[in-house]
Amino acid sequence: MNFLVRDRPNHELFEQMAMPLFDSLYNFACWLTSDRTEAEDLVQETMVKALRGFGSFEQGTNFRAWMFRILRNTFLTSRTGLKVSSTVALEDEEEGPAVAVTNETPESILLGALDEKALQSAIEQLPIAYREVILLCEVEEMSYREIAEALSIPIGTVMSRLSRARTSLRETLSSQNRKVALR
């Protein structure tokens, strides 16, 4: 495959590879920015940057993870991204797999019956570092290795953030369930 044609990016090949990811990138961008206009700007900038850098894309590596990495890095340098990353402090940066020590409760077993809006609101409340990892795992169905590549973090950190994200979601949902039950 030629990523360059006469020293210029191969537009056709890029389009063929990038457009199938368009919906996923847009969805992810909306979750990161919480604003559709900003998400459109982010996706547009990502596509243009990726096209420009397409010649440096290494054949045989993961194109999807490469695209998500560009989008995420672009977001982190945007005004909203800088604000979010400077205000969110995670617990001790987690190396090594964290074990999800959560007791399954009747509430958690009944998750299937939960309101989608409640779940979306719980995802929105997650710190950005947990939100991005859980979205890449559950929505994009990426493997831990792909997520690590997209976010430029070790696999152990992917596992621990994922575990904390899930625990946090379960707790938020259980507390919402309790509030509903008390009404």
Next chain:
Amino acid sequence: MACSEWQSKIDLYVDSELPADDAAAFGEHLRGCAECSASALSRTRMKRAVMSAGRAYHPSPEFRAKVRQQIGPPARKSSRIPWLSLGLATAALVIVGLISVQFALSRAQTRQVASEIADLHVSNLASSTPVDVVSTDRHTVKPWFQGKLPFTFDLPELAGTDFTLVGGRLVFIEREPAALLLFKYRSHFISVFVLPDSAPVSRLGDSLRKQASFNLQSWQQAGLRYVMITDAEAVHAQRLANLLQTTAGR
């Protein structure tokens, strides 16, 4: 491996990140451990719910066309009337976009149904009462569903085969009532779900696939959708499918 050690691997199992040997051993453990089975089911449901809730935003066709134009090959000089070619291209983009969205939605729904069926199979076997009507006699099991389901079906005579009818129960798939028939082949359990052949379950089509390492087979007959799931080898499951198909085809 002790149950507590398995508990720490449940996330890896539901994320399909366990090595094949460990996944098979864990699957075996799940069959005998109600606690781990309930945890795995709960986390699988959570995973599916997040998947569905997380797919919340869709780009507009206009935005898609705008970006495609930006990244596409530089425009060539054309003798055609520009507005005509632009109009055709936009129309084509909208059609392709609609088709791809439809295709993606349909694939996601198919995956969701297959996953729900695998969950039902696992949770049912983990339950202390996997069937509500316990009988090896088809003339007892079939009438039990009378008045509970808006359709009926026939059960095959299993005498002289390796299969045994364990019983049946009423379940719900995608909010549709369905008959769950539990069969046994040696030490393997086979769940057969029977329900009206309508979307989204009809999207499974006439197919044989792997779902969470189970063999899942689906077919349509006489307006009903049959979905069979088991850890038994596909060749054995196929023999039971043939018996059911022959009976239903009479």
